[in-house]
Amino acid sequence: MMNTELELGLERRIGKRSAAVVEKHLGITTVGGLLNYFPRRYLSRGELTPISEVPLDEEVTLIARVISNSTRQMRARRGSLTDVVISDDAGGPHRPGHPGAGIPGTLKVSFFNGYRARAELQPGRRAMFSGKVTRYGGSLGLTNPDFLLLDEDPDTPGMDPEKLAAMPIPVYPATAKLTSWSIQKVISTLLDTVDLGALADPLPAAVSAREKFLPMPEAYRLIHAPQTPEDWRRARDRFRYQEALVLQSALARRRAQLAAEEATARRPVPDGLLAAFDRQLPFTLTAGQSAVGKTLAGELSQDGPMNRLLQGEVGSGKTIVALRAMLQVVDAGGQAALLAPTEVLAAQHFDSIRRTLGPLASDGLLGGLGDHTVQVSLLTGSMPTAARKQALLDAASGTAGIVIGTHALLSDNVSFYDLGLIVVDEQHRFGVEQRDALRGKASKPPHLLVMTATPIPRTVAMTVFGDLETSVLDELPAGRAPISTHVVGLAENPGWASRIWSRSREEIDAGHQVYVVCPKIGTDDDGDFSPGEAEPGPGDLEDDGAARELASVTGVVEHLREEPALAGIPLAPLHGRQDPTVKSGTMASFTANETKLLVSTTVIEVGVDVHNATLMVILDADRFGISQLHQLRGRVGRGGLPGTCLLVTALEPGHPSRRRLDAVAATTDGFELSQEDLKLRREGDILGSSQSGGRSTLKLLRVLEHEDIIARARQDAQEIVGRDPSLADHPVLAEAINDYLNPEKEAFLERG
Missing domain, CATH: 3.40.50.300 (P-loop containing nucleotide triphosphate hydrolases)
Incomplete structure (x- = not known):
């Protein structure tokens, strides 16, 4: 029994016009695609959204109370501007007539020629707003958001007010042109027209019974149209496990295919x-x-090919x-x-x-x-x-x-x-x-x-490298010295800028060498980030990117040649655009201790091994990801001499990007850092090539939070595939794997 219903074109179930809108804005064309477009979270009608938690530069949907509404004519152009101040009531009681914007727990919402907003958003009313949060004049705001009044809900006439207040509102990942409640409306139509009873379940009956999961049709209904919070939680638990099982079954099937291949055994020779x-x-x-x-x-020594991942800290x-x-x-x-x-x-x-x-x-x-x-x-x-x-x-x-x-x-x-x-x-x-x-x-x-050398949390290894067996080298060999890491905040201590170079001179005078790392090569480029590395996202760049020039190799070399503290010190640049012979000559000179200070991009991040280098200065360190900073600092302290790493930043102490620096300074344990890194970056595309934050391919599964679910699903998957390697007895699971793993993801799994 196959799930042909899920493969139907959307127009067959919701009509041509709605289907065209969904395809245009969400890129979804099938019944299954829209059914599996799950809510991101749920809001309670009875509660206001904490405004302090609203993220900058993201499309948000929130519930708030209107405090004030005022309209004025614009001076610079024709038309009017309506300013509405909304509140989560966290700012305490508001004096009548007080506009309220800028008080904790309030947000300013502006509408150009907003006749409907002017009429409907009267003080005291509750509404749901959807739009992009921006920063203007020091405070957060929304411009021309869509809104929906919640006082009278057209969909639920005559419903008991208490029941209505408790009914969760699903919030979908929306776009600028398609609000969450428009998506909810289309999905509601779909739930009325689709034949949910015809859907076959990819989960084996024994697993569903053991976990007491909802039947699939009911789970689809309750995840999209819950009456109580318990409804969506039960539905989500079911789909989350289903996702983990499909993913782990794909990996187990891949492992079984690899194990069945025939390799040439390479047995040890006693006296070779x-x-x-x-x-x-x-x-x-x-x-x-x-x-x-x-x-x-x-x-x-086996006839089947070895497929193993060896993790180990730098220098292990x-x-x-x-x-x-x-x-x-x-x-x-x-x-x-x-x-x-x-x-x-x-x-x-x-x-x-x-x-x-x-x-x-x-x-x-x-x-x-x-x-x-x-x-x-x-x-x-x-x-x-x-x-x-x-x-x-x-x-x-x-x-x-x-x-x-x-x-x-x-x-x-x-x-x-x-x-x-x-x-x-x-x-x-x-x-x-x-x-x-x-x-x-x-x-x-x-x-x-x-x-x-990039430590991978166990759950990520189970998920991303699930087809490879894993070994870990977690002890450092004798002769590796500890590395101390310090955040050098120039915003609060501008005088430290020159101290960095006298500190470098002290190290060189003691017979040692220094690395200086910059985020870009010249003043005319955007950075020399390695492929696959986490370049800073828009959230990292807000309000500081344009204002300051980032350190570049060419600029820093020019500056240091004039720096009194480094007078007479042989220094050289190293970066990816140099001629290979120049690069290897520079490295040889540094290795031989002729060049004392190397100004470089991240080309030195992996594998460079100069035992005499004891100090690393990373300029604009906030532009690098956690794993990159950890890799870079592993270049010092390699010859039994203690190493020091200075993370230099011009960002203010409270800036979100400084959290990464504090995390790196707090520990040299790569596994601890990789967990922190994942928390800060989100999963990224676990099964795709873009592993640098942003949207996760995983819908409901979070590899750090759901380790127990992934481990349980892995166990189930191994048993299922162990008994039935081709999944002949589990056709619906096999079909779900093929749907879940589009060709690029399937290829990604073929990392053997």
Whole structure:
């Protein structure tokens, strides 16, 4: 039994005219699309909306009482302006005749030529308003909002006033042209005409019975037209679980498909390269590194492909763990590819892996050790032609056991002799097509290890990386020193601006080095934000973006060359638009301690490893996301010397964007920060590519708040798919998965 009713065109159930309006403003064309357009929240007719909680720059729907109404003729243009002051009654009693705007709990509402507002919005009346909240002259206001008087409700004539006051009003995500109550009206028509009884339930009957869920037809009715708050809560619980189950079943099905694929087992060799490497390691692996190493070794030895996510703080030793896995594959006759997001990082991995291998690298720094050697090759887009040709040849012939590169590894002319393992560094920088392109270069599905230094809360890992098994390295190896982080607020302490540079000089005079990070390259651009990073949203930019010039690499370098405290100090710029040879020359000079101060964009965010750098100054730190700030500060304190990070901001202390800075200064625990980050940014598009806040694809599910629901649904999904991998006995669930995962989301799940 399939849900054909949900796929019907809307015009069949609500008429052509209404359907056209819904399609134009909401982009919805089917019965199912509109039925699943759930209310964002519910208002009680009997209660006023707290005006202090009304968000700036967003479409809002609120209930308030009118305090005053006055109209005047406009001077600059023809027509009249009606000003209505509305209240949530939090500001206390109002004196008669007092206009009230600006008092806590009041909001000014302006109407141009608002004849209806002038007549209807009389003092004492209650109404629902819908519009965009803006800031004008220091106080919040609404301009030309739509409104609906609540004193007499045309839909419910003769209803008991007490019952009416308790009846929740659904508030839908509205647009400037389509109010919440217009959407409610259309959905009300739909509920009268749609055949809800014909809908098949994607939830297995046993799950519904266990959870005591409402039947689906009733749940649709009560989520859109509840009589009591209990009605919508019960309906929402049902749909929330349904969403979690559909999502987790999609991931479980994906995991089952991956497990059924056939990979080449790469079993350990008792006296091979890996054994030689372990013998010459100058330090002992941490307990976590050993444990994860055992897990990887076991999975590489299987006939099914390994698909594992390795999370670990900056400096937790992920690279050693990955290198040991690569050596096991090379021992077994295969090749390993390491994919890095930037050329700087690829070159760094190349240098550090060859340095770590020492005499085991066959083009070895110290000459090879007989058979126990491996050739490591680097392949990037900007390499000289001859070197690039040689690297391509070495990958294709199997001469290179380990190939390290950027997305240049993905181009059509790159082929491998026998690709056995792909290691992806900093997963969130790579798109689906890129991973698929690399997988396609192996004759059988290769093993996959994804590494990230961005800590991911457990629920997000269950949801976003649900098709990968997860390992965490949560202890730092010996020699990592603590990093202290301080917010430097220039708004309240303007004198600190020059102190930053004398502090930098002290660090350099003590023999150490300094990073200075800027949000943009030159004075003419908008910023050098990394792909996939959270660029500041409109809420972050309000009232401070236009007023101040952001720090740029070129501007700061010019300023610091004139800065008395840094006289005679060798400093250099580094950013993404420089020629690759200039970039690598600058990095080499900084690594060799010739350049003492590096002024850079976020290109140094991942992987840059200079042990002597102890101070990082991040200018306009409020322009970066939490995870980015955490990554950046991980560049200092790497050589056993304590690190310091200064988050410099010109924003006022109460500004919302300073919450991020306070959060980063308060803890160096990446997992704690990732939870905070998610709270501040909202989920973003969990299953889409835009993971930077904004609208969540998840309708009712919130990954931080509903961990228990997600875990329960995951358990159910694993049992269902375990018994029935193709979901042949659950056709409605399979159909719901296909509807929920449009092609882009499905592709996103194919992160293997």
